[in-house]
Amino acid sequence: MSRRVHFMNWSRTTALSVAAIVCLTMAGDACAELIPTPNFSDHDIPSTRVVEAPSVVWNAVDVGVLLVALSLASYFALVVRSRKYLLWLSVASLLWFGFWRRGCVCPIGATQNVTLATFDGTYVVPISVVAFFVLPLIFTVFFGRTFCASVCPLGAVQELVSVRNVRVPRWLDQALSVIPYVYLGLAVTLAATGTAFVICRYDPFVGFFRLSGNASMMIYGGSLLVVGFFVGRPYCRYLCPYGALLRLTSRVSQWHLRIPPTACIQCRLCEDACPYGAIEEPTESPSVEQLQRERKRLVVLLFMTPFIVGLFAWAATGWRGTLAGWHFDIRLAEALKQEDLGLATEPNTATEAFRGSRRSPEQLYEAAATHRDRFAIAASLLGAYIGLVLWGKVILLTLRRGRQEYTPNKSHCVSCGRCFQHCPVELVRIGLIDNVEQMTHETHEVAT
Ligand code: SF4
Ligand code: SF4
Numbered sequence: 001m002s003r004r005v006h007f008m009n010w011s012r013t014t015a016l017s018v019a020a021i022v023c024l025t026m027a028g029d030a031c032a033e034l035i036p037t038p039n040f041s042d043h044d045i046p047s048t049r050v051v052e053a054p055s056v057v058w059n060a061v062d063v064g065v066l067l068v069a070l071s072l073a074s075y076f077a078l079v080v081r082s083r084k085y086l087l088w089l090s091v092a093s094l095l096w097f098g099f100w101r102r103g104c105v106c107p108i109g110a111t112q113n114v115t116l117a118t119f120d121g122t123y124v125v126p127i128s129v130v131a132f133f134v135l136p137l138i139f140t141v142f143f144g145r146t147f148c149a150s151v152c153p154l155g156a157v158q159e160l161v162s163v164r165n166v167r168v169p170r171w172l173d174q175a176l177s178v179i180p181y182v183y184l185g186l187a188v189t190l191a192a193t194g195t196a197f198v199i200c201r202y203d204p205f206v207g208f209f210r211l212s213g214n215a216s217m218m219i220y221g222g223s224l225l226v227v228g229f230f231v232g233r234p235y236c237r238y239l240c241p242y243g244a245l246l247r248l249t250s251r252v253s254q255w256h257l258r259i260p261p262t263a264c265i266q267c268r269l270c271e272d273a274c275p276y277g278a279i280e281e282p283t284e285s286p287s288v289e290q291l292q293r294e295r296k297r298l299v300v301l302l303f304m305t306p307f308i309v310g311l312f313a314w315a316a317t318g319w320r321g322t323l324a325g326w327h328f329d330i331r332l333a334e335a336l337k338q339e340d341l342g343l344a345t346e347p348n349t350a351t352e353a354f355r356g357s358r359r360s361p362e363q364l365y366e367a368a369a370t371h372r373d374r375f376a377i378a379a380s381l382l383g384a385y386i387g388l389v390l391w392g393k394v395i396l397l398t399l400r401r402g403r404q405e406y407t408p409n410k411s412h413c414v415s416c417g418r419c420f421q422h423c424p425v426e427l428v429r430i431g432l433i434d435n436v437e438q439m440t441h442e443t444h445e446v447a448t
Helices: 002-034 055-080 083-100 107-119 127-143 146-150 153-161 170-176 179-192 215-230 234-238 241-250 288-324 328-340 349-355 361-398 418-422 424-429 436-447
Strands: none
Touching: 055 083, 055 127, 055 146, 083 146, 083 153, 083 418, 107 127, 107 179, 107 241, 127 146, 127 241, 146 153, 146 241, 153 215, 153 234, 170 234, 179 234, 179 241, 179 361, 215 234, 288 361, 328 349, 328 361, 418 424, 424 436
């Protein structure tokens, strides 16, 4: 009896086990249908990186250091007015944000993370990255570009090598200063479409900060430093996309630094002191007739703005192919088509990987078509933005403002403090000379 019971129990257990295995196998198959094999065809193999456990702590420390550095830079530039302290702070920022933290996170690159998070709800941007993007802009609204003065490691490295200064002709400086706005528009477009983070890819100094980098990037960064010996801060003035944002915000800065601490005596001693061409000389206030003429011209220019912007938006539709060519899916779809038509001559690892994935060519072509449609809109928006930037520049150049004293141009001035030591009013303040006549007299004697 007990043997029979034992046999029945055994056979029930075996039957249940077989049934469970069959069910699990079927469920596994069903799951496999529901959860397709991941598609790695568009996956760049990342370089091996040790996951840093306390990275959240480091991010918080970085934000804290950034806040302290911004506060110190603003204090040194506006209150203490010390070029020496600003320089020491530059060195400290270069060591911390550049060499110790290896140039990342930085506000310049953070522009792209914030853009992608704005346009792609699935992309999560860490709060520290948002803080890095926003904090320098907030400080700039109040105090001018004190971030550029001595917090940004890219600015610091250029500031330290800027030893001889060749004055860039005004017209060339004005023309080149449009490039950062264009670069900003391009970087935002590529980030918003999930195509590429070009600012990081073409960061000229990150290779130096990390003591590694490919040859072309090292040559690019090295060339900028060599040019920087003679032309002050070439990357800041003619390339930096975040600098373009800072220029815009600095225009409205509440308490921007002044060259003389009190009233300007117009001795002209600071006239050539700025290696960045940011000092504007006094000009006569326009007469009433001139003002009326300028107002009329301004109205006409403003009236033309929508047409110019529309023209650029229309012309830029031709760029969509070039822009789309940056997108991985589109490039992969084109390579696949070439292979299928027998036109490809070279083997392509990306298409090989794609063929090994579960994604069908139809799905890829459909995704590529969706991206192409997006680029049609993105190219027009980019064109409209560039039209607005160029036309805005034209409008600004036609506006004349009366100035009573030598003044830093708020958007171009990086608050470096070099001009302070050229100003006799400042030298009296810090006790290096007794009165302003002393310096102007000595300077006159040297000149004659
Ligand atoms: S312009 Fe750009 S690179 Fe230069 S200091 Fe400012 S943020 Fe840094
Ligand atoms: S602080 Fe003076 S020298 Fe420095 S960028 Fe501004 S105007 Fe030029």
